[in-house]
Amino acid sequence: MLLYIMSSEKNKTRSRILVATWELLEANEGNEIRMIDIARKAGISRQAVYLHFENRTDLLIATTRYIDDKKGIDGRLAKSRAAKSGVGRLDAFIEGWGNYIPEIYGVARVLMAARESDIDAAKAWDDRMLAVREGCEAVINLLEKEGQLKSTFSSTQATDILWTLLSVHNWVQLTQNCGWAQEDYVNKITEQARLILIQ
Amino acid sequence: MLLYIMSSEKNKTRSRILVATWELLEANEGNEIRMIDIARKAGISRQAVYLHFENRTDLLIATTRYIDDKKGIDGRLAKSRAAKSGVGRLDAFIEGWGNYIPEIYGVARVLMAARESDIDAAKAWDDRMLAVREGCEAVINLLEKEGQLKSTFSSTQATDILWTLLSVHNWVQLTQNCGWAQEDYVNKITEQARLILIQ
DNA sequence: AATGTCAATTGACACGATGTCAAGAAACAT
DNA sequence: ATGTTTCTTGACATCGTGTCAATTGACATT
Incomplete structure (x- = not known):
């Protein structure tokens, strides 16, 4: 006590x-x-x-851990796992992840920037991004199972493409550099994903 | 004399x-x-x-221009400007720029990594990427003029999308992280660009 | 050969940010 | 009341950018 x-x-x-x-x-x-x-x-x-x-780096990384505790991506993506159809799941996944990005962006920036000089930061970031990739993989696998996947891409390639489309870097470029509204980002990325992946 | x-x-x-x-x-x-x-x-x-x-920014920007001159980016992209049709020009632009990325990757990596802590590096990088954006814009404008542009995207949005698709970050993710061969990268990105942009 | 111009050198300095240190104050549990 | 821990204050070292003034050296012009 x-x-x-x-x-x-x-x-x-x-x-x-x-x-x-x-x-x-x-x-x-x-x-x-x-x-x-x-x-x-x-x-x-x-x-x-x-x-x-100890220093600035230490503080910034500790902050990312703190936010990690306070906000979980898992809850956000639960909705996408609930969707029945492949396309429904694709949409829900993009919406869930796409709307989560702005909430972690401040932190993401720090981790991405630190990756060159800080192995721990790089690993923490890669870990998170691999979790996203697994989400992409699940979506692609369901699409393929349903025969909805465009035949010119292997399922691995399709996963790579979706994962890349949904990268934080792309979100930054479109919303921060190009000035897209968050809503537009989600809609247009969804549209692109469908055009590329769905046959 | x-x-x-x-x-x-x-x-x-x-x-x-x-x-x-x-x-x-x-x-x-x-x-x-x-x-x-x-x-x-x-x-x-x-x-x-x-x-x-004048200052560090100025020097870094001048260096990227100097490298562009020596590596001949202009010549590479001239081919795309020579293409008659919009789609031909799109393909040529992606091929020219896509195959240029690996040559400047050493410099690009440093500038991108430094962007958070180094305002000068960020500015130097942004300056170059805006030049690429102009190339994208020219391609999109031609496509629109020919009525080949998918109608759900405005020409500005289409430019943003193509620019983002062709980002160095995407190249890094696909070729370095996902292990794609350079040739696959060019082919698949071309395919994606057509699927998204051409009606 | 003297002159003027331009590039470069040298040393000093202001500025802003990180990080350290020592001395003292304030909070607080017992 | 006392002792420990936390926080404050002010000073200082360090490092990198950018500026400035005085000076040197090369070289073209006349």
Whole structure:
């Protein structure tokens, strides 16, 4: 009991820092986030952040883990697994994942950027993306089973294509660079996926 | 004649700087490239670099242009401009650009990896990608003029889609992560572009 | 040979960001 | 009341970009 309270108290400021970082990551899409910004948002001094995290990288990765705990992709994609037909499942999967991307985008950016210099970050990111690929694979397999898959692509190729179509990079390019509304993104990507994959 | 020699002499150091930057970008093993590194490689002082380029952004952008010149991207894409029909031009553009990507991948990787932490690198990269977008735009405009463009997409949307389909990230994902051969990449991307865009 | 021009050098400095350190204050459990 | 932990404050080292002024060296012009 004592230990529990102590660790809870101990984590209070740490949590405030993580939440502050999270909020800044989500709000701030262009500007760089400085340690001083995070500290101010958390209501502590810049130096105090270093009492909880070794450095900036450590903090950013800890934040991604924190968000991982708070938001799960699993719940989001449950709907797609419920769909009966292949095409229905394709649509539901694109909608579920496509609408999840903006929620993790702030974090995704950090992980993608860190991948060159940080093996752990790269692995965490690859892990997540492989889970998405498995979702794509399940959709493609169902389509193939139903004979709905375009015959010029093998099922592996089709999985690769869908996975690539649904990459976070593509979402960034279309919504951030090209200025597409989120709704348009989901609709047009769904349309493209059907045109490419469904026979 | 005098002017020619003068401008040639004038550009000598500038060229050395560009070549040095290029070599560092290609050789780079994850380390960030500083102005001092470029200067040393070019055999001049750090400050002297600023006599030829306004700032780091300017230098990086100039380097990508220099590489484009030496690698002959213009010549490669000339073939696409020569094609008479819209579809022919689409195919030629994808072939020209798609086969150019692997040649600039060394530089591209560094610029893309640096984009989060390095505003200058991001700007240099964005500048080049906008040039590709213009190529996509020309192709789409021709298709639309011929009435070959699928009617569910506006020409701007179609340009965005083609541009995204041809992104370096997609090339990396398909050829590096999914293990596609370069030839398969070009063929399958061409196929996808036709399915999505041609009515 | 003297002159002027231009490129480059040298050393110094401002600026902004990360990260460290030491001394003291404040919170808080016992 | 006391002692421990957390946080604050102010100072400082470090690193990279970009700027500036004074100076050197090469070279073309006259």
